[in-house]
Amino acid sequence: MLQEGFRILRRSLVLDHALTSYITKCSITTTSAKWVKKMPDRPKPPPEEEFTEVFLHGSGPGGQKINKTSSAVQLKHLPTGLVLKVQEHRSRTQNRKLARQMLADRLDVMERGTESRVAVKGEVKRKKKSSATKKSKRKYRRLEEEKAGELEGPGDHDLVDEDTPEAAKGSEGRQ
Amino acid sequence: MPRLPHSLLLKAYNISPLLPLVLQGTRSLPSAVNELRWLREHVLKRNKPTPTTQKELLRLCKRRSYSEPLQYILGSQPFGELNIKCRPGVLIARPEPEAYTTYLAKLLIKGSKGDRGFEFDERKPLRILDLCSGTGCISLLLHSLLVKRFPGVQINGWDISPNAVSLAVENLKRNISKGHLKIQPSQKPPPIQFDQVDIFSRFNRGQKKQLHCDIIICNPPYISQKAFLQDTSRSVRKWEPRLALVPEVEVEGYDGVKAEDVFYRRLIDLHTRFARSKLLVMEVGDDAQALRVATMALQNELPSRRDTVEIWRDGPELRNGLEGNGRVVLGGRVVGVKGMGNMRAVVVKSPDYVWSKDGVGQASR
Numbered sequence: 177m178l179q180e181g182f183r184i185l186r187r188s189l190v191l192d193h194a195l196t197s198y199i200t201k202c203s204i205t206t207t208s209a210k211w212v213k214k215m216p217d218r219p220k221p222p223p224e225e226e227f228t229e230v231f232l233h234g235s236g237p238g239g240q241k242i243n244k245t246s247s248a249v250q251l252k253h254l255p256t257g258l259v260l261k262v263q264e265h266r267s268r269t270q271n272r273k274l275a276r277q278m279l280a281d282r283l284d285v286m287e288r289g290t291e292s293r294v295a296v297k298g299e300v301k302r303k304k305k306s307s308a309t310k311k312s313k314r315k316y317r318r319l320e321e322e323k324a325g326e327l328e329g330p331g332d333h334d335l336v337d338e339d340t341p342e343a344a345k346g347s348e349g350r351q
Numbered sequence: 352m353p354r355l356p357h358s359l360l361l362k363a364y365n366i367s368p369l370l371p372l373v374l375q376g377t378r379s380l381p382s383a384v385n386e387l388r389w390l391r392e393h394v395l396k397r398n399k400p401t402p403t404t405q406k407e408l409l410r411l412c413k414r415r416s417y418s419e420p421l422q423y424i425l426g427s428q429p430f431g432e433l434n435i436k437c438r439p440g441v442l443i444a445r446p447e448p449e450a451y452t453t454y455l456a457k458l459l460i461k462g463s464k465g466d467r468g469f470e471f472d473e474r475k476p477l478r479i480l481d482l483c484s485g486t487g488c489i490s491l492l493l494h495s496l497l498v499k500r501f502p503g504v505q506i507n508g509w510d511i512s513p514n515a516v517s518l519a520v521e522n523l524k525r526n527i528s529k530g531h532l533k534i535q536p537s538q539k540p541p542p543i544q545f546d547q548v549d550i551f552s553r554f555n556r557g558q559k560k561q562l563h564c565d566i567i568i569c570n571p572p573y574i575s576q577k578a579f580l581q582d583t584s585r586s587v588r589k590w591e592p593r594l595a596l597v598p599e600v601e602v603e604g605y606d607g608v609k610a611e612d613v614f615y616r617r618l619i620d621l622h623t624r625f626a627r628s629k630l631l632v633m634e635v636g637d638d639a640q641a642l643r644v645a646t647m648a649l650q651n652e653l654p655s656r657r658d659t660v661e662i663w664r665d666g667p668e669l670r671n672g673l674e675g676n677g678r679v680v681l682g683g684r685v686v687g688v689k690g691m692g693n694m695r696a697v698v699v700k701s702p703d704y705v706w707s708k709d710g711v712g713q714a715s716r
């Protein structure tokens with residue numbers, strides 16, 4: 177009885193080992209693919225002396241007398257005169273962090289224009305979206321044409337099906 | 352309280368049908384928009400809206416329309432990096448204590464670098480007493496900010512309300528489990544402790560031991576009976592505990608002290624005579640009270656130690672070109688005023704132990 181148990185245990189150990197070694201051989205990696213173009217680095221917020229910071233909560237009494245939920249932060253960048261207000265979070269600490277990051281992004285856009293991180297990210301997003309819409313358009317056009325072909329008759333169907341992808345490609349090339 | 356104009360309610364309704372409800376609680380449109388967004392985030396938690404969640408959201412908006420504080424509805428309030436649990440019966444953590452507590456921690460950390468700020472004997476652990484601790488927010492924030500520089504820091508929180516003490520203990524556990532506070536449960540003695548103590552009573556042996564500390568920080572009740580009826584917002588008046596807002600203690604021997612300043616007189620006594628602490632930070636209600644308390648602190652110091660008094664505004668770190676660091680003269684003594692906004696805290700420092708290169712130093716320059 178006991179020996180039986182040991183045997184099972186040993187077998188399971190061997191099996192376990194085999195499994196783990198198989199996994200290590202497969203080498204699961206998390207590095208990103210090489211062909212993805214690297215994004216520009218997140219811009220650093222400007223030094224604290226370059227902007228003034230105000231916490232907006234209206235005038236009048238504060239402290240225990242009222243119970244404010246506003247934790248808005250307003251930054252004013254002195255050299256450019258850029259003003260921005262952040263009231264996204266309930267936590268002022270988080271709003272301050274976010275405001276500094278947003279200011280850095282805005283300045284980056286002003287300074288580098290289309291090469292800034294925000295612009296590059298936006299461009300990538302736009303491209304992805306446009307290719308997605310193009311794909312879906314193509315798909316639905318083909319479906320529609322297939323439908324039309326079925327209605328006309330089985331003879332024509334093959335022709336239409338072969339023609340459309342090439343036609344689409346051709347039109348892309350011309351663009 | 353003035354009625355909300357129909358035009359404003361209609362405007363709110365056009366943004367969202369739920370907004371007029373929230374507007375009744377907040378009384379201003381921009382903050383209503385923000386609060387409705389937070390309520391929605393609280394209900395949905397990144398899920399898609401369903402009929403059940405919409406019903407729940409409507410229920411919460413109705414609660415807000417009876418001017419119940421948002422923090423009681425959501426059950427929490429961010430405080431620095433921490434998350435403080437809130438529930439009826441205990442005063443909600445405000446942004447002002449967050450500002451001056453952060454500033455105090457900054458000065459303590461800076462001081463040990465010999466730059467400008469406060470300096471303490473580094474061989475002994477730093478001991479802090481947080482009086483009228485409420486949710487425990489000040490104690491917890493101080494620990495989270497100071498533990499790196501002062502690993503042996505010891506903080507005791509006292510409050511008269513058992514409800515507040517139990518909530519403070521819950522908040523301690525909550526922030527440890529969320530990883531905001533670096534405390535091992537086995538740590539002895541525990542770095543943060545909360546006890547139920549009446550600061551006007553006689554202290555027992557254990558309390559006297561805790562009283563011998565380096566820093567006393569306190570956010571006492573400071574609103575007068577009249578101001579409670581006139582100046583406080585409806586949500587504060589209706590929902591928050593009066594015990595934490597209006598001081599109602601009769602003390603013999605405190606002649607000429609206004610009813611709303613009774614706690615400050617006691618605190619100054621504790622600081623100079625009983626605790627012999629090096630630093631006392633007290634939150635105050637407005638500019639007039641700040642000046643009264645500063646005068647009181649200057650009058651009640653012991654002849655053997657000349658304390659210096661400073662006043663911090665709402666944003667002690669903020670600097671405005673026009674309204675920089677100022678000073679006021681009270682009874683022939685100069686009191687430095689730091690930062691921007693309303694006067695919010697009176698700070699008493701003992702030069703025997705603590706020194707600061709800015710602040711009062713600036714006034715003598």
